[in-house]
Amino acid sequence: MRQLAAGLYIYLPLGWRVMNKINTIIREEMGAIGAQEISMPVLHPAEIWQQTGRWDAIGDEMFRLKDRSGRDMCLGMTHEEIMTWLASREIRSYRDLPQVWYQIQTKLRDEARPKSGILRTREFLMKDSYSFDASEEALEKNYKLHADAYHRIYERCGLRFFMVESDPGMMGGAVSHEFMAPSAAGEDEVALCKNCGYSANVELALSTPLKNGPVDWQREEVHTPEKRTITEVSNFLKLSASHFLKSILVMTEKGPVLALVRGDHDLHEKKLAKVVGNHRPAQKSELKEILGVEAGFIGPMGHKVRIVADEALREGMFVSGANKPHYHIRGVSAADFEAEWHDIHVAREGDLCSKCGNPLHVERVIEIGNIFKLGTKYSVPLKAVFLDENGQERPIIMGSYGIGPARIAAAAIEQNNDKDGMIWPENIAPFDIEILPLNIKDTKTMEVAEDLYRKFAEKGIDVLMDDREERAGVKFKDADLIGIPTQIVIGEKNLKDNLIEIKSRRTKETVKVKTAEVVARVSRIRKDY
RNA sequence: CGGGGCGUAGCGCAGCUUGGUAGCGCGCACGGUUCGGGACCGUGAAGUCGGAGGUUCAAAUCCUCUCGCCCCGACCA
Structure with missing residues (x-):
């Protein structure tokens, strides 16, 4: 390319x-x-x-x-x-x-x-x-x-x-x-359940996050000076992020919506869009104007805006913003606010499959x-x-x-490479076979190489011949790099014994075969693919 | 569209801070040695320093603008 x-x-x-x-x-x-x-x-x-x-x-x-x-x-x-x-x-x-x-x-x-x-x-x-x-x-x-x-x-x-x-x-x-x-080079992620076969793009994968252990909190305000992000507050209160309730204000075509997810979760914008339509994050000024509180201390209680809450918040108690600067509230639960309930969090590795309850696996693809x-x-x-x-x-x-x-x-x-380069799957490799005459100045080598080339071609096998005037090492390296599945190596020494090497790019296994048997042997190997 | 980085020989890069002769590796050409896992020695060709403008006696180097490419994010059949 x-x-x-x-x-x-x-x-x-x-x-x-x-x-x-x-x-x-x-x-x-x-x-x-x-x-x-x-x-x-x-x-x-x-x-x-x-x-x-x-x-x-x-x-x-x-x-x-x-x-x-x-x-x-x-x-x-x-x-x-x-x-x-x-x-x-x-x-x-x-x-x-x-x-x-x-x-x-x-x-x-x-x-x-x-x-x-x-x-x-x-x-x-x-x-x-x-x-x-x-x-x-x-x-x-x-x-x-x-x-x-x-x-x-x-x-x-x-x-x-x-x-x-x-x-x-x-x-x-x-x-x-x-x-x-599946590939680390991919741009998407999918959630897979090995148990029931559920599989979906994380953009819409439903999942049940692992629950927190039970807590017994009295509702109380806690002073959290200058602690705005979940990380800051959770460190300050020495609680895991999953005990927090994250409030995110977005602006839709029909006005502001407060989205709630658990502190350790990310809001999935596409999932939310299915509920509220197109939206964008609210700006700081809009936040203050609509909720009357600055970012970092927002909570779901006492607002008139539409609230969409993630299912993960239905049970348990959480810490949320107190809607006043430098304070959070401990002991907030689903009963404390009016919300529409949906799955709006990003599915994560280890969440439970919403169909069968087994752990989900998330893979890049x-x-x-x-x-x-x-x-x-x-x-x-x-x-x-x-x-x-x-x-x-x-x-x-x-x-x-x-x-x-x-x-x-x-x-x-x-999905198919090693330190030496590509290893093409047989059916889509640019050629089926690469012939490497190691020394093109040797008449015998070239005679055999050209004969083999012709015989493979006649059988409809796509064959590439490296007849460049290069040293053997260069040819080996290049052959491995371009990843043609089968290499036929023709060297002077082996040729004296009437032998030729057939080598698998994938396994690097080499077999020495009589010159006359090469075509038949390769055809047999290819059938095994 | 937001943030960051990079444009110097065919390719990969150094030089820029502190302005003054444009350099290295690979590749390429020629000669010789070598020849089954990216050889070695010697000689040589090759660059409007992305572009425009400015500062200066002098700009790859400083300033302004601009174009291109890459990365992160947003977005994405």
């Missing part, structure tokens, strides 16, 4: 071969569930995006431009609008359904911050498919087909992964799942794909309708399904 600018990368030959291998696997598995490949423009007219409301709903993340006559255009960040437009022209009758159409196309997003190398770029390839159905049941079927196809795709690509519940976000729709590849049930969110505004058996006009029920091939490649590397 070479970086051209922030979030823009050039694929060099080896990397591009990997992408093509991944795309081939994707095409095969999409074909296997009856999807048909098409190709849609990257440049879109604004009107279609205006009809679904996303022209305005999406902010700076969309690249926008005008053509020479001043017409508003944008560069596609995804293709729901265009696909739905197409469906509105092509689909007339329930007899035309179901349909699944997909493309592997460039998407453009003006990311606020491109990062993590190839994981978050401004231009990237995406396989996006869209299903069109007459009923929810039929959508469910296509959704399931995609989930199964995705499982097969990631398995063939040699990834460890899991499917988790996710937040539909800007895509709209009610149900969605993400496919996640790379998002490698997702599937959404869109319903009629796009078909209604774009008038993509069909006539049902009764001649009734009804909106098409849609799903959309994405996979990022570059993220598959990145996850494959993150």
